[in-house]
Amino acid sequence: MSSSLVVQDLGFAWPDGDRVFDSLSFTVGPGRTGLVGLNGSGKSTLLRLIAGVLRPASGTVHTAGSLGYLRQDLTLDTQMPVDELLGIADTRRALQAIERGETDVAHFTAVGDDWDVDERARAVLDRLGLTHVDLDRRIGQVSGGEAILLGLAAQLVRRPEVLLLDEPTNNLDRAARTRLYEAVAAWPGVLLVVSHDRALLELVDQIAELRDGEIRFFGGGFSDYEAAVEAEQETAERLVRVAEADVRRQRRELIDARTKLDRRVRYGQKMNDTKREPKIVMGNRKRAAQVSAGKHKTMHQEKLEQARERLVEAEEAVREDDTIRVDLPATEVPAGRTVLTVHARLAHVGHQVDLLVRGPERIGLVGANGAGKSTLLRTVTGELAPAEGSVDAAVPLRYLPQRLDLLDDRLTIVENVARVAPDATPNQIRSRLARFLFRGTRADQVAGTLSGGERFRATLAALLLAEPAPQLLLLDEPTNNLDLTSVRQLSQALEAYRGALVVASHDEPFLESIGITRRVTLPT
Missing domain, CATH: 3.40.50.300 (P-loop containing nucleotide triphosphate hydrolases)
Known part of the structure; x- marks a missing residue:
């Protein structure tokens, strides 16, 4: 078998x-x-x-x-x-x-x-x-x-x-x-x-x-799956447009039908008021008009309701817009400006690292497990002291650790961003969060109740919307435990980032998607 x-x-x-x-x-x-x-x-x-x-x-x-x-x-x-x-x-x-x-x-x-x-x-x-x-x-x-x-x-x-x-x-x-x-x-x-x-x-x-x-x-x-889903979405969006047009047409026809029936009613009332026809004839006409009006109204209402049902069905087939669209001009670093200088021997692993980052470089930090990639990033942030030598970051920096533990679970998304951007008004924060797909009341969710994908987006928003704007971004294995939608959203957000980027990752397709300009390999 x-x-x-x-x-x-x-x-x-x-x-x-x-x-x-x-x-x-x-x-x-x-x-x-x-x-x-x-x-x-x-x-x-x-x-x-x-x-x-x-x-x-x-x-x-x-x-x-x-x-x-x-x-x-x-x-x-x-x-x-x-x-x-x-x-x-x-x-x-x-x-x-x-x-x-x-x-x-x-x-x-x-x-x-x-x-x-x-x-x-x-x-x-x-x-x-x-x-x-x-x-x-x-x-x-x-x-x-x-x-x-x-x-x-x-x-x-x-x-x-x-x-x-x-x-x-x-x-x-x-x-x-x-x-x-x-x-x-x-x-x-x-x-x-x-x-x-x-x-x-x-x-x-x-x-x-x-x-x-x-x-x-x-x-x-x-790749075949993505192509199939994209084709499905194009068809679904086209069907939504057709269904929306049908609803508008049925609504117009219902209004036209009501207008015609109202004219008949007014004409019949006028004939009744002027007594131009026998009373029994006018009564029969009135009853026939009422029956006809009721049938006509019901028919158009049913057609409108059916059109609305088709629209709902078509809309359900369209996946929600999950594209992050942000603009981060304050993160821009001029070409040639020195952003980071490392001349240090790392604690724990003992490697000597000599690294110079200039302008909006995008560096992929690669190497075998245990080579010290996370140690280097934590040394740059000041979380760890180097065993010897010096580390100098010349611009504001932010760090996204593997644990994604930057949020306070007791606070809402808005409140978490306000902690790192104290000069921004609530309206400014909400406007910026909307670009990270937290629109309306979604921005008021408590961080501890967020799903994995929502938590990642909220963490990313807090990272990129912080003040002063980070001109050096350090990411440690950012795609670990992320679904493919979240990975794509991370790539979208980093497209708008204009500063220097140092990313420790084994995920080659992700590194290629964010436009890595050079790779730095740490020895084992």
Whole structure:
């Protein structure tokens, strides 16, 4: 039987009553499927339901074949040996006992047909760039990125027919991402991967979009999905224009019909007043006119109501305008002006960094995990002191850390921006927030109640609207844990930014989208 994943009538709600899914059904067969959707749409929740980590309120999940799951918040026991994580510890111990000459039947049962377990595991680790990781090594001795790759290695060694991956490239450096891409491209069974990584999503056979509790499938990689959605939106917007024109026409026809009926009523009243016809004839005419008027009015009202319903249906097919449009002239830095000078040895990592940033340069800070990218950014902000040397920022700067913890959860969005822009009036703040898609009462939301995407936009607004305007912007892995819509919105906002930019990121498509002018690679 071919491997597959079948979800039937799945229902799930959180304990507070917030319903995530209601009768969700879909089937995924052999091949690679990328699962996309806005932050908060339920992508990770769906994977946890499929994996059995969460229990559905209704419906069923059936996998034809064994199931593997690499979760986003992978937490590993630091004392666990690598072979135990890979699930081969018992087999290796039994094999080692047999090689020592022990003949206990339990050892042979444990080994089964897996006599090349060491070679097979070693081949998987080597393919993922973990050639230096010994099978007897403790997990706590590897880096965070290596731990993610080890989690993937555990799945590859097990060889499940159905594999679920939740944001597997988060926190991986460029080399590690490349190896993961290769493993995904070669996957032979059913693969369902949640990701915001465009390069990874270009490798899949189809995109599954989770939106409003339902899934739609689009053939091809992410570029094909974007093209299909764009074509759909063009059609939907055209249908809205047609429906709006129909509503206007039906409204005019109803007004014209009422005007004609009013004229008939006035004419009949005039004939009655002048007594030009017999009373019984005028009574019959009056009753016939009333019946005709009622039918005519009802017919036009029904047509208008139907036109309005078609307009509502057409509008629902159009996705909300989620484009950030800002103008940030105060962030401009003249070409050639010295913005940042670093001649320092970094604390903790010990690297000597010599960096000179002039004018509105856009620098991509790259390097392997542990090379000190975050340390350098925190040293520039003054959060960390250099071990030796000096750091001089000659312009106002702002820093966006990976944690996105710049907002006070107790305050509204307006109040959070007012904290960093005290001279701006409430009306000025609201006007600027509207360009970040916080219009009207949305700007009065308390930060602690925001969804992931909303929180990111509010943080970005507070960063870019701060006073004095930042002419040097430091971003630390800004696309980690962002959905693709938020990544696009970040790119849009940075298009309007006119200052110098230093971005630590492993996300190559994102770096290309924001027009990086040069890359600075930190040594390992």
